[in-house]
Amino acid sequence: MPKTLSDAATAQFHDDGYWSPVPVLSPQETAGLRAQLEAFEASQGGKLQPVQRNKCHLLFKWIDDLIHDARVVDPIEDLLGPDILCWNTIFWIKEAGSPSFVSWHQDITYWGLADGDVITAWLALSPASKESGCMRVMPGTHMGDLMPHEDRWDDANMLTRGQEIAVEVDEAKAVAMALDPGQMSLHNVRLAHASGPNISGDRRIGLSMHFIPTSARQSVGGWDSAALVRGSDAHQHFHLTPRVERDLDPPAVAFHEKATEALREILYRDAEQNTQKL
Numbered sequence: 001m002p003k004t005l006s007d008a009a010t011a012q013f014h015d016d017g018y019w020s021p022v023p024v025l026s027p028q029e030t031a032g033l034r035a036q037l038e039a040f041e042a043s044q045g046g047k048l049q050p051v052q053r054n055k056c057h058l059l060f061k062w063i064d065d066l067i068h069d070a071r072v073v074d075p076i077e078d079l080l081g082p083d084i085l086c087w088n089t090i091f092w093i094k095e096a097g098s099p100s101f102v103s104w105h106q107d108i109t110y111w112g113l114a115d116g117d118v119i120t121a122w123l124a125l126s127p128a129s130k131e132s133g134c135m136r137v138m139p140g141t142h143m144g145d146l147m148p149h150e151d152r153w154d155d156a157n158m159l160t161r162g163q164e165i166a167v168e169v170d171e172a173k174a175v176a177m178a179l180d181p182g183q184m185s186l187h188n189v190r191l192a193h194a195s196g197p198n199i200s201g202d203r204r205i206g207l208s209m210h211f212i213p214t215s216a217r218q219s220v221g222g223w224d225s226a227a228l229v230r231g232s233d234a235h236q237h238f239h240l241t242p243r244v245e246r247d248l249d250p251p252a253v254a255f256h257e258k259a260t261e262a263l264r265e266i267l268y269r270d271a272e273q274n275t276q277k278l
């Protein structure tokens with residue numbers, strides 16, 4: 001019996017590789033979380049450091065709370081089953097009027113995750129519109145073989161190595177997943193997706209949360225971590241991240257350092273490391 005998603009939503013997710021929008025937070029809650037993020041940014045001079053963009057559920061209690069929140073996890077359970085890990089959380093912030101973009105890519109090519117579907121939930125903390133550079137997806141590309149990718153290092157590209165699908169992508173078939181603040185989209189990480197620059201007058205602030213069944217494993221490198229957000233973990237393929245008691249909790253910050261170092265090894269395998277991005 002599904003908890004949240006309708007049969008039509010589940011069918012579309014399986015057939016096309018995405019479903020959007022899913023309402024999660026009220027406008028007041030969303031504004032409160034945005035304010036917490038921006039207060040932290042202001043406390044350190046205005047921006048997140050690259051290393052703070054990833055595994056940020058280990059740095060901020062409110063993100064650890066979000067990845068355990070039933071409004072986020074129930075639709076994931078409808079798609080992945082009862083035993084769920086959150087592997088990573090990533091901030092995607094495009095400043096107002098910024099050229100930041102994300103090239104067409106399929107994440108699974110770089111994440112080393114095997115033996116289970118991976119679902120990205122992307123939560124908007126500000127308007128994600130066509131103007132502000134919302135995500136665009138290419139329906140159905142999660143099926144079949146992965147497409148070849150090339151590293152095309154580019155400062156404005158938010159991806160770690162500027163990875164891009166190296167065959168022509170038919171933009172006419174892309175679907176824009178515009179979101180209001182407090183809504184999230186769901187996509188299979190085999191799905192090709194991209195986003196353009198932010199030509200709006202507001203920041204585009206997104207938080208992606210990446211969920212896997214506990215049966216999944218890391219096929220690159222020896223050590224990786226994930227948070228158990230629902231059910232139990234009979235497989236123990238990942239080191240479980242601690243629950244976070246408060247923002248910048250010293251044990252969780254120490255864990256974050258180890259976890260992001262492991263992530264760097266995975267994401268940059270066979271490539272030069274770029275500390276501007278992670």
Ligand SMILES: O=C(O)CCC(=O)C(=O)O
Binds near residue numbers: 120133195208
């Ligand atoms: O935020 C974006 O525009 C892209 C996000 C993305 O690539 C992802 O969540 O996998």
